[in-house]
Every structure is written in structure tokens, then in C-alpha cells.
Amino acid sequence: MTIFSKPQAVLFDLDGTLVDTAPDFARVLNTLRQDHQKDELAYEMIRSQVSNGARALTTLAFGDADTNPDFDTHLSALLERYLEGLAEESCLFSGLDTTLASLQENHIAWGIVTNKPSRYTLPLLKGLKLEHGCAVVICPDDVTHRKPHPEPILKACAAIGADPAQSVYVGDHARDIESGRRAGCFTIAAGWGYLNDGETIESWQADLDCATPAALNHWLNQQLLR
CATH class of the missing domain: 3.40.50.1000 (HAD superfamily/HAD-like)
Incomplete structure (x- = not known):
């Protein structure tokens, strides 16, 4: 065309x-992982999933909904924290x-x-x-x-x-x-x-x-x- x-x-x-928007998503996602005594994920790993949405980021950090009964709780926490600081970086x-x-x-x-x-x-x-x-x-x-x-x-x-x-x-x-x-x-x-x-x-x-x-x-x- x-x-x-x-x-x-x-x-x-x-x-x-x-x-x-990856820097803010990475900061929020790794903060959530720290809250659950999990190590930080590499920035590039998070960056590659940003366009796939919040569910993909939650799956990356905590496992998918089929294997993690707390998936929806993690997803909600991610979205709420992101909303609080979505234009910081x-x-x-x-x-x-x-x-x-x-x-x-x-x-x-x-x-x-x-x-x-x-x-x-x-x-x-x-x-x-x-x-x-x-x-x-x-x-x-x-x-x-x-x-x-x-x-x-x-x-x-x-x-x-x-x-x-x-x-x-x-x-x-x-x-x-x-x-x-x-x-x-x-x-x-x-x-x-x-x-x-x-x-x-x-x-x-x-x-x-x-x-x-x-x-x-x-x-x-x-x-x-x-």
C-alpha cells in the first residue's frame, strides 16, 4: 500500500x-516481587512483555492463572500500584x-x-x-x-x-x-x-x-x- x-x-x-512505559512497569513489578520475597527480574525480561499487557506481566512474575490461585490478587495489586506511579519514569x-x-x-x-x-x-x-x-x-x-x-x-x-x-x-x-x-x-x-x-x-x-x-x-x- x-x-x-x-x-x-x-x-x-x-x-x-x-x-x-517499561521503566514504571519494571519498578512496580519488582517491588511486588520483593513484597513476596522473590528476587528482582531482569529489566529486559520485563520490557519484552509490556506490550502483552498486565496479565502477561503478572504471569511472568508469579506464574499463570492456572497454576497460581492468587493470580487475580497479584494482578489487581500490580494495576493499582501502576496507577499510583504510571508517569514517574x-x-x-x-x-x-x-x-x-x-x-x-x-x-x-x-x-x-x-x-x-x-x-x-x-x-x-x-x-x-x-x-x-x-x-x-x-x-x-x-x-x-x-x-x-x-x-x-x-x-x-x-x-x-x-x-x-x-x-x-x-x-x-x-x-x-x-x-x-x-x-x-x-x-x-x-x-x-x-x-x-x-x-x-x-x-x-x-x-x-x-x-x-x-x-x-x-x-x-x-x-x-x-
């Missing part, structure tokens, strides 16, 4: 794509401040389509002072079907009056690319995100693979010169 003019909108996944990935500034300067709407519930998404954006520049935020509680279904991306495009076929979706997970493709968007795989061990972005078959935010910025600049 090719965009023949500058995009009408650029939409981002949140965790692992736009914002590096999280930040935009380096270089994406340039991306957002360029989009705004060129009057291209940008927004967020995430599987992170609004209970956590909105305070995070406020804590990072991103809420005012963001044209639309779609969370799973805003839709009937979450990604990889196309509904969240289609709803975001409709909210800002953008044609999905002239819009971009950037994500760091296979489900992001599937969702964007099914919505009819130009899809970009974010290679700087939270990939599982042994996973490659090439296997997702996005329209464009970007190993770094700098590569994304280069592509965007080329589009703006058309």
Missing part, C-alpha cells in the same frame, strides 16, 4: 510505540518529540489507538503533558472490539475526519499491524518497541519497517516534501 500525498493523520499505539521514545512537532507544524492530526484502558491511558498522557496535542485517543473501553480488530482505528479516523486510506498507523506488535491493515491504513512497524525474544518486525508484513524513530522521521519528511 502506498500513500501518494502527505497523510491526513498519523495514529500511534501507546506502550512500546509512542511512550516507553515513562517518557516519549527518543526522537518522537520531533515526530509530533513535525506533525503539528504541518497540520497533520496525530492520535493514539491503544489496548490500554482509559483508566491508565488518560492519566499517563496528562502526566507526560501529551493530552493537548493529541487529536484523538481510543481505548478498549471506547469500542466493542479491541485490536487486532479494525474498529478502534476506524473510530479514531472517524472522530477526526480522516480517511483511513490516507492515514498511518504505527505499532510495535503484530496485532497493531493487523488492525491497521484491516482498517485500510498505511502501517508502520516500530522496531524500537517491546518485541518478544526472537521476534522480528519483518514477519508482521507492515507497509514499512522502521528500526528507529529516526527512520520514521526520515520517512515522514519525505512524505511532506511531496
